[in-house]
Amino acid sequence: MKSMNTNQPKVFIKTYGCQMNKLDSELSIGSLAKSGYAFAEEEKDADVILLNTCSVRDKAEHKVYSQLGSLRDQKEKNPELILGVLGCMAQNEGDRIFKRMPHVNLVCGTRMFSKLPELLEEINGTNKRIIAVDEDGEVSFDRLVTQRQNRYNAFVSVMRGCDNYCSYCIVPYVRGREFSRPVTDIIDEVKRLADDGCKEVTLLGQNVNSYGKGLNGEVTLATLLRKLDPIEGIERIRFVTSHPRDMTKEIIEAVGELPGVCEYLHMPAQSGSDKILERMRRQYTSAHYRELIEMAKSLVPDIKIASDFIVGFPGETEGDFEDTVKLLNDVRCQNSFIFKYSPRTGTAAAEFPDDVQEETKKGRNHILLDLHKKISTEENRKIVGKSVEVLVEGTSKSDAGRLSGRTRQNQIVAFDLPEGSNQAGISSLMSGKLVNIDIVDSTDLTLFGDLSEIAFDKMTH
Numbered sequence: 001m002k003s004m005n006t007n008q009p010k011v012f013i014k015t016y017g018c019q020m021n022k023l024d025s026e027l028s029i030g031s032l033a034k035s036g037y038a039f040a041e042e043e044k045d046a047d048v049i050l051l052n053t054c055s056v057r058d059k060a061e062h063k064v065y066s067q068l069g070s071l072r073d074q075k076e077k078n079p080e081l082i083l084g085v086l087g088c089m090a091q092n093e094g095d096r097i098f099k100r101m102p103h104v105n106l107v108c109g110t111r112m113f114s115k116l117p118e119l120l121e122e123i124n125g126t127n128k129r130i131i132a133v134d135e136d137g138e139v140s141f142d143r144l145v146t147q148r149q150n151r152y153n154a155f156v157s158v159m160r161g162c163d164n165y166c167s168y169c170i171v172p173y174v175r176g177r178e179f180s181r182p183v184t185d186i187i188d189e190v191k192r193l194a195d196d197g198c199k200e201v202t203l204l205g206q207n208v209n210s211y212g213k214g215l216n217g218e219v220t221l222a223t224l225l226r227k228l229d230p231i232e233g234i235e236r237i238r239f240v241t242s243h244p245r246d247m248t249k250e251i252i253e254a255v256g257e258l259p260g261v262c263e264y265l266h267m268p269a270q271s272g273s274d275k276i277l278e279r280m281r282r283q284y285t286s287a288h289y290r291e292l293i294e295m296a297k298s299l300v301p302d303i304k305i306a307s308d309f310i311v312g313f314p315g316e317t318e319g320d321f322e323d324t325v326k327l328l329n330d331v332r333c334q335n336s337f338i339f340k341y342s343p344r345t346g347t348a349a350a351e352f353p354d355d356v357q358e359e360t361k362k363g364r365n366h367i368l369l370d371l372h373k374k375i376s377t378e379e380n381r382k383i384v385g386k387s388v389e390v391l392v393e394g395t396s397k398s399d400a401g402r403l404s405g406r407t408r409q410n411q412i413v414a415f416d417l418p419e420g421s422n423q424a425g426i427s428s429l430m431s432g433k434l435v436n437i438d439i440v441d442s443t444d445l446t447l448f449g450d451l452s453e454i455a456f457d458k459m460t461h
């Protein structure tokens with residue numbers, strides 16, 4: 001690797017998995033930039049390659065091992081190259097990575113990100129192998145707000161870890177115990193983001209609605225939302241992911257009352273069967289979940305719900321699955337993330353017999369996906385003819401002739417500009433702006449609309 005003092009060494013970070021991992025990569029980029037590193041666009045140009053990994057499924061780890069295998073040639077050609085594995089898989093696999101992949105230099109767990117510059121410095125020029133997976137390591141939330149992928153929206157980590165130990169989930173083992181970030185730090189970061197042009201923040205936590213546990217005083221997610229809402233420049237606040245057991249009326253009231261907090265709740269149900277919920281160790285019943293949704297819909301009339309469902313969990317009978325179908329039908333989620341169960345090594349559920357046949361899992365998956373598609377098609381159709389507020393994100397991914405953005409309820413909106421308007425430069429001019437779009441058509445995934453000529457003139461002049 002090049003000397004830090006002469007030529008900036010280049011780092012390439014590849015991120016796998018969830019939003020928390022993407023944010024961890026941003027945090028790492030921030031601390032490495034502060035220490036004098038530059039960033040490579042491609043692996044082949046890098047002096048340091050870091051894979052920030054996911055452990056949620058066995059398959060995710062296999063993917064990383066195969067990627068590490070394919071980097072062996074590059075390391076052989078350039079022995080000075082530093083190769084590191086970060087995050088959940090580093091925490092979970094530890095020195096097994098070193099045993100299987102002798103060309104890897106660094107294994108850095110979920111609580112050691114803040115030490116990255118020092119660890120790389122120690123390896124630099126020595127080809128040492130370091131493993132840093134301390135479970136009690138200090139969690140760093142510090143980042144350079146300017147080092148982020150999207151200027152107008154940002155994720156803000158408010159808590160880490162999880163104390164729930166759902167029987168199918170590896171997260172508590174790789175992310176550790178729950179740890180909430182002090183309110184003042186969060187407020188400072190959101191203010192700095194607002195100063196840097198950010199309009200929308202999403203508060204992130206594995207169990208975000210238990211925010212405040214372990215902090216002195218009466219801090220909850222609801223009080224945090226009330227403190228963030230008045231920050232000038234922040235137009236929208238979201239939070240993910242909520243656990244039904246920790247949802248409170250106080251939080252739902254904050255969603256309903258605060259103008260900046262979006263009417264959107266991602267609260268995974270996982271199953272509609274109480275027997276399965278108990279085996280999953282979810283600590284609530286299907287009736288309790290329904291009560292929460294009813295409360296949310298009555299206190300926040302425009303709210304949209306997103307949920308996760310697992311089908312084919314060990315012991316799931318046809319009757320249990322019917323309960324899940326009924327729950328989705330009744331709740332009418334706008335977004336449903338549906339997964340076929342597969343055992344995760346190291347979790348309690350991996351000890352249960354995986355007794356639902358693959359064909360049955362596939363069939364149940366299809367039934368739930370079809371139902372979800374039907375519900376979201378119907379719900380989106382109800383919006384046709386209405387005007388919705390959209391935060392413009394840029395050119396539509398599926399149609400370069402359109403712009404796209406999201407509603408407060410997280411629906412994707414693709415829209416046309418007034419006829420004859422000049423497309424060139426419009427995307428960057430309008431990105432980050434809030435506009436009202438008249439919805440003229442819809443599918444299950446997207447709302448389509450027009451920006452009126454008057455609104456367009458107002459935005460661009």
Ligand code: SF4
Nearest residue numbers: 162164165166169171
């Ligand atoms: S609440 Fe359950 S599913 Fe969510 S991260 Fe914690 S253990 Fe995993």
